Amino acid sequence: xxxxxxxxxxxxxKKFIMxxxxxxxILFLIVHCGxxxxxxxxxxxxxxxxxxxxxxxxxxxxxxxIVLFIGLLAHIFQALRLTLQNRKARPISYTVTDGxxxxxxYSRSMGLLGTLLLIFLVVHLKDFWVVSRFTGxxxxxxxxxxDLYAVMREKFQDPVRVGIYLLGIISLCYHLLHGxxxxxxxxxxxxSKYNGIIKGAGIWYSIIISILFAAMxxxxxxxxxx
Amino acid sequence: xxxxxKVWRQKDNKAKGALVDYKIAGISPDMSFxxxxxxxxxxxxxxxxxxxxxxxxxxxxxxxMCSMFxxxxxxxxxxxxxxxxxxxxxxxxxxxxxxxxxxxxxFPVVKDLTVDRSAFDRVIAAGGFISVNTGxxxxxxxxxxxxxxxxxxxxxxACIGCGACVATCKNAxxxxxxxxxxxxxxxLPQGQPERYRRVQSMVAQMDAEGFGxxxxxxxxxxxxxxxxxxxxIARMNRDYASAxxxxxxxx
Numbered sequence: 001x002x003x004x005x006x007x008x009x010x011x012x013x014k015k016f017i018m019x020x021x022x023x024x025x026i027l028f029l030i031v032h033c034g035x036x037x038x039x040x041x042x043x044x045x046x047x048x049x050x051x052x053x054x055x056x057x058x059x060x061x062x063x064x065x066i067v068l069f070i071g072l073l074a075h076i077f078q079a080l081r082l083t084l085q086n087r088k089a090r091p092i093s094y095t096v097t098d099g100x101x102x103x104x105x106y107s108r109s110m111g112l113l114g115t116l117l118l119i120f121l122v123v124h125l126k127d128f129w130v131v132s133r134f135t136g137x138x139x140x141x142x143x144x145x146x147d148l149y150a151v152m153r154e155k156f157q158d159p160v161r162v163g164i165y166l167l168g169i170i171s172l173c174y175h176l177l178h179g180x181x182x183x184x185x186x187x188x189x190x191x192s193k194y195n196g197i198i199k200g201a202g203i204w205y206s207i208i209i210s211i212l213f214a215a216m217x218x219x220x221x222x223x224x225x226x
Numbered sequence: 227x228x229x230x231x232k233v234w235r236q237k238d239n240k241a242k243g244a245l246v247d248y249k250i251a252g253i254s255p256d257m258s259f260x261x262x263x264x265x266x267x268x269x270x271x272x273x274x275x276x277x278x279x280x281x282x283x284x285x286x287x288x289x290x291m292c293s294m295f296x297x298x299x300x301x302x303x304x305x306x307x308x309x310x311x312x313x314x315x316x317x318x319x320x321x322x323x324x325x326x327x328x329x330x331x332x333f334p335v336v337k338d339l340t341v342d343r344s345a346f347d348r349v350i351a352a353g354g355f356i357s358v359n360t361g362x363x364x365x366x367x368x369x370x371x372x373x374x375x376x377x378x379x380x381x382x383x384a385c386i387g388c389g390a391c392v393a394t395c396k397n398a399x400x401x402x403x404x405x406x407x408x409x410x411x412x413x414l415p416q417g418q419p420e421r422y423r424r425v426q427s428m429v430a431q432m433d434a435e436g437f438g439x440x441x442x443x444x445x446x447x448x449x450x451x452x453x454x455x456x457x458x459i460a461r462m463n464r465d466y467a468s469a470x471x472x473x474x475x476x477x
Contacts, residue, residue, distance in 0.1 A: 003476050005426075005476065010433055016463075016467065082439045085439060086399075086441075088438075089330060089332070089397055089398035090398040090438070091331055092329055094326055097298040098299050101298070101299055101303075103445040107441070108443050108445075185460050188461065188463040190459075190460030
C-alpha cells in the first residue's frame with residue numbers, strides 16, 4: 001500500500017471517502033425506498049412481505065448489509081474527523097457573519113442535519129431492523145411470510161413516532177439536497193455538459209425519495225392503506 | 227455620511243483583541259472603503275491615538291493586499307470587488323459597519339486588521355511553478371493551445387491570493403486558492419511534466435498550514451473578487467485522484 005501514500009488521510013483523501021460513501025448510501029436509499037414502496041400495492045402487505053423476506057434471506061443482500069454498515073460508519077467517522085479539523089482551522093470565530101449572502105443554509109448545516117439523521121436512525125433501526133433480525137416478527141401473513149407489514153402498520157399508529165419519522169425525513173431531504181451534487185464535485189466530476197444534469201438529478205432525487213418515505217408513515221397512520 | 231464603525235483592535239499576535247466603536251462624520255459616498263479608513267486614521271493620529279493597521283497596496287483591485295471582513299462578508303457587500311474598490315455609496319448614512327480581520331488558524335493576526343497570509347506563499351513555494359525556464363516568447367504557432375484551455379487557465383490565473391475564500395469559508399478551507407494555482411498550470415502544456423507532483427505537494431503544504439476541508443458550500447466562489455470558479459476545486463480533486471491512483475510516480 002506504500003505506493004498510495006496518504007491517499008486517504010489527506011484533506012482531499014478524507015473528502016473522497018465522504019463522497020464515495022455518500023454516493024453508496026444514496027444508492028442504498030433507492031433500494032430501500034423501492035422495496036418499501038411495495039406497501040402501496042395496498043394488498044395487505046402480501047407483495048411487500050415477499051420483498052422483505054427476500055431482503056432478509058438472500059445471502060448476497062445480507063453480506064451487502066455488512067458493507068452498508070461499514071459505509072455508514074465510515075461516513076460518520078470521517079465527518080466527525082473533518083468537522084473537528086474544520087473547527088480547529090478557525091479558533092476565533094467572527095462576531096458578525098452573513099452566511100446566507102453566499103451559500104445555502106443546509107450546505108452549511110450538514111453536520112447538524114447528519115446528527116439529526118443519526119438520532120432518527122437509532123430510533124428507526126430499533127423499530128424495524130432489530131425486530132426483523134433479532135427479536136423476531138410476531139405474525140405471518142396469508143402466504144406464510146413474516147408479516148413485517150403488520151409491524152409497520154402497528155408502529156405508525158403512534159403519532160409521536162410519525163412525527164419523529166417526518167422530522168428525520170426532512171433532515172434527510174436537506175442533507176441529500178446538498179450531498180448529492182456535493183459528492184460529484186468532491187470526486188472531481190464537474191463537467192460543463194453534465195453539471196446541470198447532476199444538479200437537477202440531485203434535486204429530483206432528494207424530493208422524490210423524501211416524499212415516498214414520508215408517505216409511508218402518513219399512509220399507515222391515517223389508514224390510507226390497510 | 228455619518229457612520230459608526232466597530233473595528234477589531236488587537237495590539238499584536240499574542241494580545242486579546244476586541245471590537246472598538248468609532249463615530250466618523252463627513253464621509254463622501256465617492257470615497258473608497260480604504261479612504262474612509264484613511265480619514266479615521268487621520269482623526270486618530272490627530273487625537274494622539276494609535277491608527278488602525280490594515281493591509282493595502284495598489285488600491286485598484288489587482289494586488290490582493292486588502293482584506294477586511296465587513297458586516298460578515300469578505301471585501302464587503304458587493305460582488306466581484308476588493309475592499310479598495312468598494313465605495314461608501316454601498317452603505318447608507320447612519321449605518322453601523324463591523325470590520326474584522328480574516329479569521330483562520332493559518333492566517334494569524336499581526337495587528338488590528340492585518341493578518342499574516344504567508345501560508346499562501348508557502349503553498350505556492352511547495353509546487354506552484356514550473357521548474358524550467360520557458361525562455362523567450364516563442365512563435366505563436368509553436369505550441370498550440372485549445373482556446374477553451376487557454377481561457378480556463380487565464381481565469382484561474384486571475385486569482386490575486388487575497389484570502390477571501392479562506393475568510394468566508396465556514397471551514398477556513400483554502401481549496402479555492404490552491405486549486406486556482408494548480409489549475410492555471412495544469413491546463414497548459416508547460417505545466418504537464420510536473421502536474422501530478424505539483425498537486426500532491428501543494429495539497430500536502432495546504433494541509434500542513436492548518437487550513438480546513440472543503441464542504442462544497444460554494445461561499446468562496448460567491449465571495450471571490452475575481453470570480454474564481456468551483457470547477458477548479460473539482461479539477462484539483464480529479465488531479466489528486468489521478469496522482470494517487472493512476473500515476474505510477476510515488477512521492
